[in-house]
Amino acid sequence: MxxxxxxxxxxxxxxxxxxxxxxxxxxxxxxxxxxxxxxxxxxxxxxxxxxxxxxxxxxxxxxxxxxxxxxxxxxxxxxxxxxxxxxxxxxxxxxxxxxxxxxxxxxxxxxxxxxxxxADGAMAAVLGLTPEEIRAVLRSAGLHGLVFTSLNTPYQSVLSGRPSDIARAEEILLRAGAYDVRPIAMGKPFHSxxxxxxxxxxxxxxxxxxxxxxxxxxxxxxxxxxxxxxxxxxxxxxxxxxxxxxxxxxxxxxxxxxxxxxxxxxxxxxxxxxxxxxxxxxxxxxxxxxxxxxxxxxxxx
CATH class of the missing domain: 3.40.366.10 (Malonyl-Coenzyme A Acyl Carrier Protein, domain 2)
Structure with missing residues (x-):
């Protein structure tokens, strides 16, 4: 074992x-x-x-x-x-x-x-979409400044970037099928x-x-x-x-x-x-x- x-x-x-x-x-x-x-x-x-x-x-x-x-x-x-x-x-x-x-x-x-x-920045957890789906949504929306901070599970990832981009991405990702987008309170763009x-x-x-x-x-x-x-x-x-x-x-x-x-x-x-x-x-x-x-x-x- x-x-x-x-x-x-x-x-x-x-x-x-x-x-x-x-x-x-x-x-x-x-x-x-x-x-x-x-x-x-x-x-x-x-x-x-x-x-x-x-x-x-x-x-x-x-x-x-x-x-x-x-x-x-x-x-x-x-x-x-x-x-x-x-x-x-x-x-x-x-x-x-x-x-x-x-x-x-x-x-x-x-x-x-x-x-x-x-460091300045923000993070948000995205639940219900794969990393490939998230990339496609962000690319279509022109949100090129957001990056993955953590790839936790097949359907749970964390994004980081400027606070304004994180806020904009939240609405777009929810419309695209994410069942939750949760801002992370720590407020630092870790692992980015x-x-x-x-x-x-x-x-x-x-x-x-x-x-x-x-x-x-x-x-x-x-x-x-x-x-x-x-x-x-x-x-x-x-x-x-x-x-x-x-x-x-x-x-x-x-x-x-x-x-x-x-x-x-x-x-x-x-x-x-x-x-x-x-x-x-x-x-x-x-x-x-x-x-x-x-x-x-x-x-x-």
Whole structure:
């Protein structure tokens, strides 16, 4: 049996995190506070009554909480054979595979968040149309400035671009048959060419970072292929400005390991919903059915 661990990205930063998790991982809690200069636990406690965290705090909180959950799973006996993370979760996957340590991952996530913070743009999720159908609609409407930020499932994609173009596309895509177009509140054009300048600055920081050889395969968002040690820095720079090819990444695993078991770490609801849609719509019987050839394991954290 092949154990595949999936890490979520940010956006759901831990309102429902069990505080016992911090007690179980005091070394990570302390290391994060030393690096950041503040306590993630305290930020999440305050957030429960004060609204969402700002984007940089959200991103580092997601990385820290994902890392804690994964370390708790390992203590409980989880042994992954393949890891992959959607969006920011890719950094957790790299830590799990020994490509970078927790401190290095957190510093890179923090820097990445600061660089992205200066970018202008907007994003929207499009449900009910394939990427090919979306491209055709945008081309006909002359909306050439919109690009795919994430290709999540056969019928769920995320677009990014100027706010005015996103607003115009919403009406056009709904008329074309999309059953929902949802603006994404984070307000940054993640994984798009609008972050090209930020990606170049990030590339400079990556040149001074030492990366280990993956102990197990890590499937990269922007290539849907396993990382190689010698191209890690280049792939992480591309990760900032190229779309998340999540659907293709899941297919890469499913085609080679049809009996794989998937464990979701982080936002389990979102990850498992996407996984089930991918299997139902493009791969065949999957985690939703009684005859599933790819069962899903739901950890306690």
């Amino acid at each position: 092949t154990n595949v661990v999936l890490f979520s990205g940010f956006g759901s930063h831990g309102k429902d995190v069990n505080e016992d998790l911090f007690d179980r991982c005091p070394d990570l809690d302390s290391a994060a506070a030393d690096i950041l200069g503040y306590s993630i636990r305290d930020r999440l406690r305050a957030d429960r009554g004060a609204g969402p965290l700002d984007s940089p705090s959200n991103q580092v909180a997601a990385f820290v909480v994902n890392a804690m959950k994964y370390h708790a799973h390992r203590e409980d006996g989880l042994t992954p054979d393949i890891v992959m993370g959607r969006d920011l979760g890719e950094y957790n996957a790299l830590e799990a595979a020994g490509v970078l340590d927790f401190g290095t991952g957190l510093r890179l996530v923090h820097l990445r968040a600061e660089l992205v913070g200066n 060419p609008l972050l090209a300048a930020a990606a170049e600055k990030f590339r400079d920081a990556l040149r001074g970072t030492t990366f280990g050889r993956p102990r197990i395969p890590v499937i990269a968002n922007c290539t849907a292929l396993p990382y190689r040690q010698e191209i890690t820095a280049e792939v992480l720079a591309r990760h900032m400005r190229e779309p998340v090819r999540w659907h293709e990444s899941i297919r890469w695993v499913a085609d080679r390991f049809p009996q794989a078991v998937y464990t979701a770490v982080g936002d389990q609801r979102l990850l498992l919903k996407m996984l089930r849609q991918i299997f139902a719509e493009s791969i065949g019987p999957g985690p939703t059915g009684a005859t599933s050839r790819s069962p899903v394991r739901i950890p306690s954290y």
